[in-house]
Amino acid sequence: MFAKTTRSSTMIVSLLSFGLLFNFQSSITGTAIAEGKTSVHIVYLGEREHDNPELVTSSHHDMLASVLGSSKESAAERLVYSYRHGFSGFAAKLTESQARKLADFPGVVRVMRNSLYRIQTTRSWDFLGLSSPPVNNLLYESKMGDGIIIGVLDTGIWPESESFTDKGLGPVPSYWNGTCEPGEQFDPVKHCNRKIIGARWYVKGILAEYGRPLNSSGDTEFMSPRDAVGHGTHTASIAAGSFVRNVSYKGVAHGTARGGAPRARLAIYKVCWNVLGGQCSSVDILKAFDEAIHDGVHVMSLSIGSSIPLFSEVDDHDGIATGSFHAMARGITVVCGAANDGPSAQTVQNTAPWILTVAASTMDRDFQSLITLGNNEVYVGQALYTGKEIGFASLVYPDFCRGLTPNVTLFAGRVVLCFTSSARRAAITIAAAAVRLSGGIGLIAAKSPSDGLAPCSDDFPCVEVDYETGTSILYYFRSERSPTVKISPTLTVVNSKLPAHVAHFSSRGPNSIAPAILKPDIAAPGVNILAASSPLDPLSANGYAMHTGTSMSTPHVAGIVALLKALHLDWSPAMIKSSIITTGWKNHPTGFPIQAAGSPQKVADPFDYGGGIINPNGAAWPGLVYDMAMTDYINYLCHRGYNESDISRIVGQPTICQDKSHSILDTNLPSITIPNLASLTTVMRTVTNVGPQMSTYWALIEPPPGTTVTVCPNVLVFNATAQKITFKVTVRLILPIVESGYIFGSLKWSNGVNHVTSPLIVRVGFSHLH
Ligand SMILES: *[C@@H]1O[C@H](CO)[C@@H](O)[C@H](O)[C@H]1NC(C)=O
Ligand SMILES: *[C@@H]1O[C@H](CO)[C@@H](O)[C@H](O)[C@H]1NC(C)=O
Ligand SMILES: *[C@@H]1O[C@H](CO)[C@@H](O)[C@H](O)[C@H]1NC(C)=O
Ligand SMILES: *[C@@H]1O[C@H](CO)[C@@H](O)[C@H](O)[C@H]1NC(C)=O
Numbered sequence: 001m002f003a004k005t006t007r008s009s010t011m012i013v014s015l016l017s018f019g020l021l022f023n024f025q026s027s028i029t030g031t032a033i034a035e036g037k038t039s040v041h042i043v044y045l046g047e048r049e050h051d052n053p054e055l056v057t058s059s060h061h062d063m064l065a066s067v068l069g070s071s072k073e074s075a076a077e078r079l080v081y082s083y084r085h086g087f088s089g090f091a092a093k094l095t096e097s098q099a100r101k102l103a104d105f106p107g108v109v110r111v112m113r114n115s116l117y118r119i120q121t122t123r124s125w126d127f128l129g130l131s132s133p134p135v136n137n138l139l140y141e142s143k144m145g146d147g148i149i150i151g152v153l154d155t156g157i158w159p160e161s162e163s164f165t166d167k168g169l170g171p172v173p174s175y176w177n178g179t180c181e182p183g184e185q186f187d188p189v190k191h192c193n194r195k196i197i198g199a200r201w202y203v204k205g206i207l208a209e210y211g212r213p214l215n216s217s218g219d220t221e222f223m224s225p226r227d228a229v230g231h232g233t234h235t236a237s238i239a240a241g242s243f244v245r246n247v248s249y250k251g252v253a254h255g256t257a258r259g260g261a262p263r264a265r266l267a268i269y270k271v272c273w274n275v276l277g278g279q280c281s282s283v284d285i286l287k288a289f290d291e292a293i294h295d296g297v298h299v300m301s302l303s304i305g306s307s308i309p310l311f312s313e314v315d316d317h318d319g320i321a322t323g324s325f326h327a328m329a330r331g332i333t334v335v336c337g338a339a340n341d342g343p344s345a346q347t348v349q350n351t352a353p354w355i356l357t358v359a360a361s362t363m364d365r366d367f368q369s370l371i372t373l374g375n376n377e378v379y380v381g382q383a384l385y386t387g388k389e390i391g392f393a394s395l396v397y398p399d400f401c402r403g404l405t406p407n408v409t410l411f412a413g414r415v416v417l418c419f420t421s422s423a424r425r426a427a428i429t430i431a432a433a434a435v436r437l438s439g440g441i442g443l444i445a446a447k448s449p450s451d452g453l454a455p456c457s458d459d460f461p462c463v464e465v466d467y468e469t470g471t472s473i474l475y476y477f478r479s480e481r482s483p484t485v486k487i488s489p490t491l492t493v494v495n496s497k498l499p500a501h502v503a504h505f506s507s508r509g510p511n512s513i514a515p516a517i518l519k520p521d522i523a524a525p526g527v528n529i530l531a532a533s534s535p536l537d538p539l540s541a542n543g544y545a546m547h548t549g550t551s552m553s554t555p556h557v558a559g560i561v562a563l564l565k566a567l568h569l570d571w572s573p574a575m576i577k578s579s580i581i582t583t584g585w586k587n588h589p590t591g592f593p594i595q596a597a598g599s600p601q602k603v604a605d606p607f608d609y610g611g612g613i614i615n616p617n618g619a620a621w622p623g624l625v626y627d628m629a630m631t632d633y634i635n636y637l638c639h640r641g642y643n644e645s646d647i648s649r650i651v652g653q654p655t656i657c658q659d660k661s662h663s664i665l666d667t668n669l670p671s672i673t674i675p676n677l678a679s680l681t682t683v684m685r686t687v688t689n690v691g692p693q694m695s696t697y698w699a700l701i702e703p704p705p706g707t708t709v710t711v712c713p714n715v716l717v718f719n720a721t722a723q724k725i726t727f728k729v730t731v732r733l734i735l736p737i738v739e740s741g742y743i744f745g746s747l748k749w750s751n752g753v754n755h756v757t758s759p760l761i762v763r764v765g766f767s768h769l770h
């Protein structure tokens with residue numbers, strides 16, 4: 001968890017990852033698998049072990065034959081393995097539909113696709129449809145972001161990481177005005193190259209705030225762009241890391257690592273420092289924005305946030321709202337994290353409408369450790385345990401994880417089961433240390449769902465399960481005289497049947513500053529992301545570390561923005577943002593809606609993920625966009641009720657409010673949010689044609705329940721590119737309505753090829769509630 005911020009003359013803000021304290025859970029979805037094609041599946045059975053191996057195999061044949069509708073003989077050909085010792089079950093070649101059918105058989109616990117150790121360390125890019133080598137996708141159309149410069153405001157960079165090799169890159173772009181600044185253990189000649197083309201550091205604000213040398217509490221820090229934390233190295237390599245083969249976390253998540261825009265260049269702005277787990281000062285941030293704008297970056301990535309309560313744009317205490325306004329005014333897209341304060345409502349940060357605000361999702365990858373009980377029941381837990389299998393050992397249950405103290409008599413040589421009510425990992429880490437100190441050999445921790453794993457003190461097996469599984473294991477413990485358990489090392493499972501969800505920790509809307517502005521804007525993978533790190537990062541192994549947070553989802557989007565920018569150099573930040581929001585995924589390839597973790601888990605809505613999970617290939621050719629010019633942003637500030645002196649300060653020049661005929665609801669966003677719906681409310685939007693010259697779009701409306709929605713005109717006929725058409729959306733309340741919260745619908749413009757979808761969200765005004 002990031003440390004509390006202090007409020008004083010300059011603000012201190014912090015990093016949006018979990019540092020050393022992590023969360024956990026299970027995982028995701030991805031490519032649909034063509035029906036008809038078989039792949040190996042593992043079928044876990046709940047049945048007891050048979051003594052007679054022939055009988056076991058024969059029962060597997062029977063089960064297969066019945067699902068295939070074939071003879072026992074031909075079923076035998078599909079069987080790969082029968083298991084009976086480690087666990088009960090078998091492996092067989094099945095199509096997806098056969099696997100689904102089999103999953104419904106009595107006695108079948110779970111059917112999983114066998115896709116262990118696939119070559120996809122940064123699996124997230126395949127998950128997002130940007131796989132390499134060549135296919136016809138945005139990655140290739142954009143030449144992998146060649147020529148685009150991504151500015152990363154973070155904890156600096158570990159320049160020796162292989163992820164920043166400049167092999168195969170052309171010269172530094174001629175329009176680059178930036179520089180590499182020397183400093184402690186940072187030599188521009190040695191440490192900057194054609195990948196890291198700029199590196200600056202900003203320490204005055206934090207020094208003033210801290211009042212003593214940054215390393216005085218014993219933490220290592222470098223007075224230079226060098227990264228002592230690992231966070232900046234991680235985020236930079238997610239956005240634009242070069243290809244590095246054969247990367248893994250001790251064998252887990254093995255594959256090729258790369259960033260979203262592997263040929264984009266990096267400009268490093270070190271604004272966050274190794275004090276209190278990574279803190280950054282607003283004045284340093286503002287200075288970095290200032291220089292980055294002049295240096296010539298195209299995209300800026302900030303995995304930084306402050307704490308609640310949030311301040312308005314004019315009271316901008318973290319410097320991000322103001323700095324990003326200036327960047328936006330120069331055509332630079334600024335991407336920021338939504339923060340990690342979910343799943344509570346109104347926790348989203350970085351809410352200015354000129355910022356692209358990113359929530360975090362999981363993906364179609366899971367890190368599973370099998371827990372086998374003495375009665376041969378098998379449960380799937382989550383872990384990053386890369387050591388040897390823990391053979392059947394005796395199981396003890398001392399109650400809660402919290403308050404576990406070392407006890408050799410109780411724990412030595414045993415596996416401990418405990419429960420914790422906290423979603424945070426600290427209770428587990430402390431319990432694991434106590435068990436280990438007492439000669440214990442493993443920990444099974446039952447906890448409420450959260451997302452993100454961390455290794456438990458140096459390869460100590462520390463398996464996390466949900467309460468349901470924990471309770472089943474406890475039931476077994478109580479029903480046996482001498483309960484035993486086996487823990488297997490973590491397997492990396494990529495499985496399109498594990499659907500992605502919005503992460504538990506990801507901050508949620510509505511926007512507490514300006515409820516009419518939908519936030520977050522989009523979600524991207526941010527759970528268990530393996531990327532480069534500083535060797536000083538305690539979680540790094542061979543220079544790569546697995547981290548979790550909106551800190552990790554943010555550079556995913558920054559990398560994709562770099563690709564979009566390479567493809568459409570003339571697009572404004574609003575156009576890029578619109579293309580991303582209107583094309584987001586709301587369903588899995590299987591057709592099921594994306595869920596949002598929380599209590600309880602539910603179908604995700606725009607307050608969880610804005611336009612959905614980012615769909616880069618859709619965003620490349622959106623058809624229509626909702627653009628915004630400087631006057632639109634100024635009107636927004638005026639409609640917010642800020643006075644002209646405050647507005648002039650944000651805008652950076654004298655500004656007068658002129659627009660009296662519109663309201664904040666008319667801000668030309670790719671979403672419509674009406675936080676105080678009257679019996680009838682009308683808003684205006686303008687779309688710009690970025691698709692074929694001659695295009696006709698029809699409005700498809702899904703009204704929020706309890707309302708009717710009309711669009712006028714409801715057919716848009718374009719005869720030129722860049723042509724703009726304005727339309728009105730009228731929402732009518734159907735009385736009486738009892739709903740007092742927000743309700744969700746959508747407005748989609750479709751020409752049959754492009755589907756330009758805007759979230760449509762209303763809350764009934766109090767005077768209209770019955
Ligand atoms: C702090 O940094 C200074 C110079 O950067 C160095 O001389 C000193 O040894 C460091 N102290 C600690 C505790 O690391
Ligand atoms: C991959 O890396 C591992 C250890 O990091 C090494 O043992 C192995 O030989 C490497 N494989 C290849 C193909 O380079
Ligand atoms: C780079 O510097 C030149 C000369 O000072 C200036 O004209 C140009 O606008 C700068 N580029 C950017 C992106 O500010
Ligand atoms: C250790 O556990 C045993 C068995 O539960 C208990 O009797 C003993 O008091 C415990 N020792 C300590 C130091 O807590």
Ligand SMILES: *[C@@H]1O[C@H](CO)[C@@H](O)[C@H](O)[C@H]1NC(C)=O
Binds near residue numbers: 644
């Ligand atoms: C504008 O509003 C701010 C508070 O946001 C206030 O401090 C300032 O005095 C106001 N300026 C004018 C000219 O009214």
Ligand SMILES: *[C@@H]1O[C@H](CO)[C@@H](O)[C@H](O)[C@H]1NC(C)=O
Binds near residue numbers: 719
């Ligand atoms: C496009 O349509 C507008 C009105 O819809 C019309 O005024 C204009 O002349 C048309 N342009 C062309 C090139 O057809």
